[in-house]
Amino acid sequence: MARGGGNRSRLLLVILLVTSLFLVTLDLRGSGVTNGSRSAIQSFLAPIQKGVSDFFAPVGRFFGDVKNFPNVKNEIAALQSENAKLKSQVLVNKDIQGQLKQLKGVLDLAGRGGYRTVSARVIGHGSAATFSQTITIDAGTSDGVNVDKTVISEHGLVGVVKSAEAHSAIVLLMSDPAFKVGVRIARSQSIGVLSGTGGNNFTLQLLDPAGDIQKGDVLFTNGSDNNRPFVPGVPTGQVIAVDHTSATLTQTATVKSYSDLGNLGVVSVIISAPTTAPHTMINPTPRPTVIIYVTPTPTPSATGTPSPTPSPTASPTSTKKAKN
């Protein structure tokens, strides 16, 4: 092993450290050069990542299965128990379905529509070395995916699009420490801010000191201005513990996400949200148009025979409309 040293290596060290510091300063001052480099690398890496991901996906799944092997037996027993409960619940649901049909009609009247989404496969995960919690998806600007769009899974919120290229995008997961989203508690309608902690649980901080929060409360996204980065009404998580200490001004709670962020295979990016939010006024139903048909009075005949008493009759040829 060749070993060398001396002034040359020290000078090189100083030059490279200064270069690094220069790059850090440039980036922190918002230079477009560094962002451009990362975008170019992302465009270059995305197809390779996709290919390698397809090739190695069975290996990754194998390790996941091996890790979860001891839990499989318990999981089967739990699922069987859950299945029995669900069967009984199906009977109850038939009654609820009738009510739901009526409710749906009311919601349709209010003009509430669904989200328009683009589905994408997860082709890469953020490096364990960077502490950042991200995923790379195989949909980009050419599919309508742009920065600051909400990303969901089959169970609820996943994160937000951090950067997007033509055919790929990077999603900041809700578990990232830098992630924050405004949420609303379904039961009490109290609002708060949900923050990622780097792990599987999240921290909820209520904005109102007197807000009502309980264990088991369900959270939905509160929505952002122009639906970016978050659309309203996306299931976010469930409160698993409430902090009752009086050390903080506002109440805090620990929340568990609905989405399994460690095992994401396919996600959807919401590219457009309903134009009418639930909080907007419902337009009143238009009153019916009233049409009055009037038949003109016949002119008296030349013979002087008195004409019969005129009576209003419907006549399509000569009408006068009055709209109310």
Next chain:
Amino acid sequence: MSPVRIGFNASLLLVVFLLQETLISRMHLPLSGFSFYLAVLLLMVLLENRTGAVILGFVGGMILDLSPASESPFGQWALIITAISYLIAVNAESIDEIVGRPVGLGLFVALGTSLSLVAYLLMNGLLGLATGTAGRDALVILGNFFWTMLLAPFFMPLLIVIRDATIGSRERI
């Protein structure tokens, strides 16, 4: 280190980085995973002299900085890995034939990996960036230390073979 070797090592690190992003990250290993890339990079640094170590550290750090998933400012990883690489090179000189001692080698590289991660977190804190909870960060660092110490001696022979195949006659002297 010749420009050809710099290019070759950069290509090799890029392949390792791709493996890290597409395969290792998906494995969900216990203790919050393993940074294969950092382990390989620091092992490669260990085989070089001071000048080579500094150059390799800078190039390896730049590749980490170019990662689109990275949230840190561009250049932060280059700064940290360059400094750590110099430290590793200087300290490795004081240990006689470290390559022939698997436990010592694993411990040395694992300490380097942990030190890099701690430096990264400290710099994030200084720059006012989000760092996550202390418990979670400690688990990530501990997990990386454990996996690096366990696995580094296994891929060291392969890195030595690759280095010997690419090294020029001038560098052998």
